[in-house]
Amino acid sequence: MVRAVPDTHGEILAAAARRFTVTGYRGTSLQDIAREVGCSKATVLYHFANKEALLAELMAPAIEMLRGLDEQLGGLTGAAAQEVAAAGFVDLAVRFRREIAVLRGEFPELLCQPAFAHIQQISDRLRDALAGHSDRPGARIAALVLLAGISEACGEFADIPDEELRPALLALARRAVEPVDVPLPHPPTTEDKDS
């Protein structure tokens, strides 16, 4: 036994992650987290400035990976952007499915908080890339449904190992995105948007 040091900070973080995935961010009180750790609510607030700071520290790795994907997507367009966006987001969703599940349905309110300032813009760009930067409604709808569906559903795949979940989601994403029409021999007419 090298160390019996309690590491309360980490325990609180882990307990919060567990509770948030079950009852959501707003549905979990600091009292709940403290009870799960076995300490007082004041102790939770001793280790974290406030509830939002707890969430921010919990989401930091996922957000960093999302930011990295956004940079990769910077110069890409069309089918290349679709492929990178799909593979990158599937990777992110599989690895951080627990963290993403925390945001279940509370995204709109949460990303108003300063800690998640640019997430909305990043996910907008991610959706555009997945749609092949097309403005056809079908492409945008498919991209939005796919992103929302993977985000929403990945939390329920806790029993499926990563090496099985990842290819299944990726195959689904490749089927689901509306193929971009650039490689067609004859360029599309202007009526395409209304079809």
Added chain:
Amino acid sequence: MVRAVPDTHGEILAAAARRFTVTGYRGTSLQDIAREVGCSKATVLYHFANKEALLAELMAPAIEMLRGLDEQLGGLTGAAAQEVAAAGFVDLAVRFRREIAVLRGEFPELLCQPAFAHIQQISDRLRDALAGHSDRPGARIAALVLLAGISEACGEFADIPDEELRPALLALARRAVEPVDVPLPHPPTTEDKDS
């Protein structure tokens, strides 16, 4: 002017629908709804027994349609079940996108309430049908992502007319579901589950 009768009941219902779609069920207080209507919180609770009853009356038509779809799905299997489930759920999502958006992320807690007792089982059967009643992980994952994605995203399509949204979602659903392998001339081997 045949009637200047206020119809406060209906106004409260409409205001609640508006607020719920923006800030969610738990994120909307009775005070918020009362403020939007222009009456007191006590008036809201005069017309509705409690907050849950308000939600139940708001969701009733959507739930009834979902129940009807469940009955249709009763005797179907394979590709037929997939097609009916996809078309039926897309119809439901398009028509009741506002109501479905209310449940954003609060599904797990809400369907514990007695008013939504059997919704969980119905949506489970809907997912099974969409997966062609296959137990392949890929099929179940695709069905779950599709249902969650449409539910989650449809609330953001307020600006897209029904006649445009419906075929786009239906085409996406048909692309996204993993095809059931019954009609194949050569029956699949047992390794298919692991591919």
Added chain:
DNA sequence: TCAGGGTCTGACCGATCGGTCAGGCATGCT
């Protein structure tokens, strides 16, 4: 004119929320 029922309201309730604060209690350094 008055009684009665439907509609609405302000005041209030207990519970719970996130967050603050003074102080207790070890431990280790001087």
Added chain:
DNA sequence: AGCATGCCTGACCGATCGGTCAGACCCTGA
């Protein structure tokens, strides 16, 4: 021994939540 520091706690705070209640305000019919 005395002191400082880090960790933790119970008690408390104001705000807000869903919900209750007695009574005011109409309108209508006898």
